[in-house]
Amino acid sequence: MNCPKCNEKAYVVTSTKGATTLLGAGAGGYVAVAAGAKTGAVVGSFVCPGFGTVIGGLLGMLTGAAAGAVAGNTVGRLLDENIIRMYHCPNCHYQWRVA
Numbered sequence: 109m110n111c112p113k114c115n116e117k118a119y120v121v122t123s124t125k126g127a128t129t130l131l132g133a134g135a136g137g138y139v140a141v142a143a144g145a146k147t148g149a150v151v152g153s154f155v156c157p158g159f160g161t162v163i164g165g166l167l168g169m170l171t172g173a174a175a176g177a178v179a180g181n182t183v184g185r186l187l188d189e190n191i192i193r194m195y196h197c198p199n200c201h202y203q204w205r206v207a
Contacts, residue, residue: 111197112204121196121203136180137173144172 111118145165152164196203 109195109206111195111200111202113202114197114200116197116199118195118197121194131180131184133177133181133184136183137177140172140176140179141169142172144168144170144175147172 109118110116145168148168148171149161149165151168152160152162154160155164194203194205
């Protein structure tokens with residue numbers, strides 16, 4: 109990225125890429141587990157009441173957690189890249205965030 113003031117090459121000063129992305133993935137996975145379990149249990153109970161409900165709930169939890177983690181990871185990455193990341197120009201010493 110180039111500096112908006114002097115147009116020289118700038119570099120990233122702070123990047124907490126792991127923290128926000130991991131937090132987003134964890135939060136997304138946690139939120140989606142309950143919805144996935146409920147949906148899986150309903151579908152499983154149609155196929156085989158009792159055993160199918162349990163298996164469907166477990167598979168729904170796994171699917172929901174995976175989908176939620178992917179969505180949360182994407183949101184966390186966007187926060188990292190667009191809000192948290194700060195750039196610094198070594199030529200004019202200007203610092204800015206990309207918004």
